[in-house]
Amino acid sequence: MEFEKIYNKKLNETLYKGRHKSGLMVYVLPKQGFSKSYASFAARVGSIDNEFIAPGDTEPTKIPDGVAHFLEHKMFEQPDGTNSFDSFSKTGASANAYTSFTTTAYIFSSTDRFYENLEILLDYVEKPHFTDENVAKEQGIIGQEIRMYDDDPNWRVFFNLLTALYEKHPVRNDIAGTVESIAKIDKDLLYKCYHSFYNPSNMILFTCGDVECDKVAQVVDKYVTNAPLGEIKRIFPNEPENVNKKLVEQKLSVANPLFMIGFKDNDLGKTGSEMMRKIIVTEILNRMLVGKSSKTYNSLYEKGLINDSFFFEYSCEADYAFAAMGGESTDPNAAKEEILEGIKKAELLEEDFLRCKKSLIGRFLRMFNSVEGLSNVFVSSIFQGMDMFEYLDICESVTLEEARLRKEYLFREENCAMSIVWPN
Amino acid sequence: MSIQSVEIKNGVKLHYLHTKKFKTNSLGVYFHRPMQKSEATINALLSNVIKRGCPLFPRTKELARQLEALYGSKVVSGVRKKGDSQVIYINFEFVNENYVLKSQPVMENILDLVKSMVFAQEGFLKEYVSQEKENLKQLIMAQMNDKRAYAAQRCVEIMCKQEPYGICELGFIDDVDGINEGDLFEHYKNVVLKSPVDIFITGDVDIFWVEQKIKEMLEYIEVKSVKYPETVIIKDIGEIKNVTETQNIAQGKLSLGFRTKTASWDEKYPALLIYNAVFGGGPFSKLFNNVREKLSLAYYASSRLDMFKGVMIVNSGIEVANFQKAYDEIMTQFKAMANGDITDEEMSAAVLSTVNNIRSMTDSAMVMEDYWLGRLITGTALDIDELISMLKRVTKQQVIEVAQNVDLDTVYFLKGV
Structure with missing residues (x-):
């Protein structure tokens, strides 16, 4: 794949940007002198995407609150019964993921063996493995995560503000959903969302640190093999201009x-x-x-x-x-x-x-x-x-x-x- | 990032961590005091009052304007607990002049502020002191808002009730009202400014010029004691303390306090770091894989070490009804460590991850200052590369020896009504 080089003189920084044949946009921001290198493999899907028409579908799909976040947790599960943390534990990388209103990102930082880690990252995010058992197990763990936020006053005061500002827009819902909404999640729903949103044309790979374009491109070629899908139509309710509650x-x-x-x-x-x-x-x-x-x-x-x-x-x-x-x-x-x-x-x-x-x-x-x-x-x-x-x-x-x-x-x-x- | 240190005068050291990788520079000043009930509160108050104003900018608003004009320079101040000592710090972070208009000398203006705010205060405004007294009380009380941190802190307080380490670094609400602006200034002038001080510069500056400026700045400062306060590592443990407290909360917080009896200057210290990693230091650890992944009891279950005090705290958020299950599982894993039930995979994951975490520290100016501050206080001038090579040599046998020496001291549970 070809990269375009963009240099900014004021910042003294260079960004390389390329489009992979799968539709994936790949970015490389080299940073000198840092110990850590970082990669983020991110899908444009977050807690607000709870109604959409998937590429190829004609009818909209409506999903319970908290699916994007649930999916983020479940991506770590591997088909051979292991967990992708196990793979990173063999390289020492620090791996994690986060879900925001609009984005789900799978990330790692490492001070060594960057391309090996990049292979692990792309490999596991490209390989979903959901079963009834592993979904049920996660309901317990995420249930405790939700309970933790229930006691967090900074979190509560913020999300309560969003419910005051917004009457209909899904930004008013907690990112992790509720104990009730996540009880409605099953493996079929996770696969549906995965196949709709985790397509290379709806994702980006951003790398930063001691990183070279050619080597990143080689790893992408090896692991990202899907063809681009059509557009995802996201459906948002008509939100009134006025605030919901004072x-x-x-x-x-x-x-x-x-x-x-x-x-x-x-x-x-x-x-x-x-x-x-x-x-x-x-x-x-x-x-x-x-x-x-x-x-x-x-x-x-x-x-x-x-x-x-x-x-x-x-x-x-x-x-x-x-x-x-x-x-x-x-x-x-x-x-x-x-x-x-x-x-x-x-x-x-x-x-x-x-x-x-x-x-x-x-x-x-x-x-x-x-x-x-x-x-x-x-x-x-x-x-x-x-x-x-x-x-x-x-x-x-x-x-x-x-x-x-x-x-x-x-x-x-x-x-x-x-x-x-x-x-x- | 290597460290260059120079003694400016008796009890005052300047340290330069040179790197070109950041777009900002950092200047931190750290005063060392022994942690004691009689002055914990006034030290905490002082750290908040000095950032309200100074002879150069007597009003907070004027000072804020100056910091904004210097490209949003940040001043952060406070107190930190380092073993049995209390460190009063103030840190300035400001852009490297190479990235902005050269016509405005940022560094020089910052040094003027450092001098005025840290070393040349001439008295404190009564109104500012009384406002900061109220804020300090609120800050002490607000510690209960973060339930996870609060449970861990209560565990330490209960565990180390008889030691300076058990004192909250923010001090005591009951001691706030008794302090007036005169006491505060007196304490600043005659106690804090006469205590050992470390000054760190991290980034890319003309260090010879800065050293000269700092020498001038400290011309009239005379440090009385040049020794850092000492920390005692407790090795005898009495009966296990069990404390349960209640708040109106949804999730229970379980904190277990352990004594490792190993200090950061001990030969066994690298093995202790690996021990903690295997036990609860990441997603490869025994606590994560058993308490969270296998039993689905918690979203977080982890352990962390305080290198200064040889204390290890396990934290977990659980359903109140699952207390016994979670406690039993944590203790099962704890005993497994001492029994030598550690796989080669766990060992290698712990070493790789600990090395990765330690090497990553060099990417943050604040973290590196704190690392070297800790090394100075404990008298172990070990740089990152030396520590990493020691970690790589740690054997499973050494980890088991550390494990057999760790004892449970305190079980703290914060539960809902």
Whole structure:
């Protein structure tokens, strides 16, 4: 296979990109001096993909919540009764997998024998083996994983916020599903999802570290033999623009109340550079409004309404997006009021805009310090059609005016919902 | 990544971990104090107050603006437990100037901040101290929010009740109110600034220039004691402690505390690392394969070592009703280790994985600083390559000898109502 070489002078980084005959997109990002090399074999399927028309089908398939995550667990099981961890234990690699709203990724990092590990990775993800027994066993393990998250207040406050923001969109469901929903999963369902989504044309292979294109290509040729399938049609319900509920509350065993405020972003459908621009503008704006140098942050902090746990973020996909912020608070309702008031009154000044932009540039550069972190960001951005090498240029070009417009559009009280976890 | 160390003055050492692989540099300052009830709280408070302001930027907001302008430089401060000692740290992470406009000297501005925030405070604002006192109380209480970490921490507290290691590094809620800004400044000036200190720089800088700047910065600092606080490894264990506590939670958390009686400066230390790996250090381990995969009792069941104290904690999240089953299975695997029931595959997987994990550490500036800090404190200047070659030579017999010396000390169970 042929690779295209893309060099970025500002970053002093090179990315190689190639399309395999199977439809698989293969990426190589060489990093000098690092001990670890990393590979991510990722399928574009996550917890939100619970209704779809598989290639070749005419009728939609609806599946219970938690299938993508269940499938991730079960991929490790091998036809000969072993577990792919057993294979990695012979090379010393550290292997794992994760499922997000939109992505399932099988990953390893290793300091030795990279191509051997890459063979193990591609081999096991290409070989599903589901039985009634191994599905039943996993229901016990994932059941405990769900119970663990039930006790995790940071997880709960976040997912409760999503149920407040969204009425229909499946982003409101827990990634692992529920004990009830995973009870409905059987091996046929897993095979159906596997064959629909784990096709090379719906996957990418991202490698990073002490890695060479030719050698990666050889391994891909050997293990990825499927032909590309047609398009998967993903079906999402029509989500209303309004928030589902203004407030969701829960009691848990915590010391202080935790809260999150979310702003539902209905400016959707963007991909690629346009999406990246929207993300960058919103991230700068977040810093200007509630970042550590903002008037609002300092006022809240000095009144004891927030503490060091306060954070903010912006999540953006093609068909859902939201800005969120929160942390511990002795009085979440007072904190919310003051945040909304502070945002409304905030004057957006050029000086603050430029400084927050610099801060964002620093965060972007810092990302290149970790082969794993870097690879995971690249994987999700590739699925969103974004080119991370454009980041610094787009960052340079965004203007204060865009931030002002964005503020008026996104940070409105009508778009806002809140989640609180109270001590029980 | 090799280490170059130089003594700036009595009790103050500068260490340079040179690498070009990162796009940022890191500067960390570490003060060493013995862990004791009388000052754990004030040390924790100090680490939070010094990042609120300094003579150069007296207001938090102004300091935050400066950090943002320096391309989002990050300052993280806090306290860490290292065996029976408490380390007060503050770490600055900032972009390497090669990646941004050269017109703005980032490193020089950061050094000015280090001087002002860490070594040249002139007093603390009353309002900041009282805000941070409230925050510290919240932080101490909020430890219960993370049930997995909380159960492990309670296990250590119960197990080491009579030792400094059993003290929570964040201190005690009841001791917070009694501290005022005067006490805090007095403690900073006369205790902390007179304690042994290590300064780490990781990345790619002009180290001769930095060394000069640091020498100037520390001109008036005089360290009284140059010795690191010592840690005692307990070898006599009385009766096994059994404690069950209740919270309103869904999943039970089982934590078992073991004493390995092996210190990081012992010859047997590499064998101890392999022992822990075979027992519960990864997906190839006995705990993962039996408690999780075979019996389907848990999502996580693992063991971890504290190299400073020779303590090993097993953690698992289980249904409350499965307590006995999970406990029995963990102890069955524990006994299997001592009986020498270790396969060649388990040995080789443990060695490969431990070597991989240790080599991976060199890819993080924070992790490497912490590694060398640990080596300095324990007086074992072993670099990564030396440790790896020792790990590769560990035999099954050595692991069994370590295993036979490990004892269960404490069984802690956090269960729902």
